[in-house]
Amino acid sequence: MSKDKTLTFAFMEPPFESARGTTVFRIVSEAVRSGFDVNVFAYEGAVMMSFARQQQHANAVHGRDIVEENHPLPKDWVAALLAEAAAKNIKLDWANCGLCVDERGAGEAIPGVRRGTPADLWKMAAESANTLVVGTH
Amino acid sequence: MKVLQVVSSAYRATFEEQDDTVLWLTQAMKNAGGDLDVLLTGNTVNYAVVGQDASGLKFGQWKQTQPPRIEEDLSRMISKGIAVIAVADDLIDRGLGDSALIEGVRRVHRGDVARVMSNYDQVWRW
Numbered sequence: 001m002s003k004d005k006t007l008t009f010a011f012m013e014p015p016f017e018s019a020r021g022t023t024v025f026r027i028v029s030e031a032v033r034s035g036f037d038v039n040v041f042a043y044e045g046a047v048m049m050s051f052a053r054q055q056q057h058a059n060a061v062h063g064r065d066i067v068e069e070n071h072p073l074p075k076d077w078v079a080a081l082l083a084e085a086a087a088k089n090i091k092l093d094w095a096n097c098g099l100c101v102d103e104r105g106a107g108e109a110i111p112g113v114r115r116g117t118p119a120d121l122w123k124m125a126a127e128s129a130n131t132l133v134v135g136t137h
Numbered sequence: 138m139k140v141l142q143v144v145s146s147a148y149r150a151t152f153e154e155q156d157d158t159v160l161w162l163t164q165a166m167k168n169a170g171g172d173l174d175v176l177l178t179g180n181t182v183n184y185a186v187v188g189q190d191a192s193g194l195k196f197g198q199w200k201q202t203q204p205p206r207i208e209e210d211l212s213r214m215i216s217k218g219i220a221v222i223a224v225a226d227d228l229i230d231r232g233l234g235d236s237a238l239i240e241g242v243r244r245v246h247r248g249d250v251a252r253v254m255s256n257y258d259q260v261w262r263w
Contacts (some may be wrong), residue, residue: 010261012158044150121162125140130259136144
């Protein structure tokens with residue numbers, strides 16, 4: 001893994017709250033599609049992005065049942081990005097801040113997501129061409 | 138590698154987390170061998186002011202026994218070699234230009250922020 005082909009992203013945004021989360025996924029997706037090795041450090045509310053118990057629901061206002069609604073779940077986006085990276089034989093290391101997981105009771109992450117620490121973020125950044133952080137505001 | 142942590146969102150979850158989450162992350166990475174400094178901008182310049190007291194949060198019988206102590210956090214960071222810099226113009230804009238700041242906090246004028254950033258390999262704006 002070369003440093004100039006590796007990017008790190010750290011973000012805090014929880015799912016279903018703002019456009020920032022989707023934007024982070026768009027950028028990570030583009031990095032994976034472009035062949036970069038990618039590190040993601042999910043901090044604070046962002047650890048919920050990969051929470052395995054997210055569930056789809058029907059939407060009466062939309063007039064659609066659960067299948068028709070096909071409600072987007074960020075855990076599926078994480079899984080899709082992990083699968084795309086694996087298929088391209090590039091690295092996507094998705095780490096959730098462990099203490100942030102604990103305080104939210106969010107230990108059940110989807111397969112492929114690991115528990116991490118701030119030391120992991122520092123190591124990720126040191127091995128990357130650059131780092132983009134996206135905080136909540 | 139040297140990183141500048143730019144903190145612009147003030148008092149983000151400070152009661153729930155008992156600290157500022159980016160200042161905490163900075164200290165944790167410093168303890169893991171990282172080399173980081175902090176730039177306080179916008180409302181976060183208030184973190185640098187002496188005499189903060191966030192104690193007293195109480196809901197029913199529940200009382201917070203360990204409130205956030207931003208002032209102590211910043212002093213500890215400075216003692217560990219993390220430079221803490223506040224944008225002077227943001228202090229003045231908030232009527233804090235003449236306020237006593239925590240010992241060791243440096244002021245920088247807004248026009249010099251880009252020069253400060255040029256001293257770092259990466260700049261992370263939270």
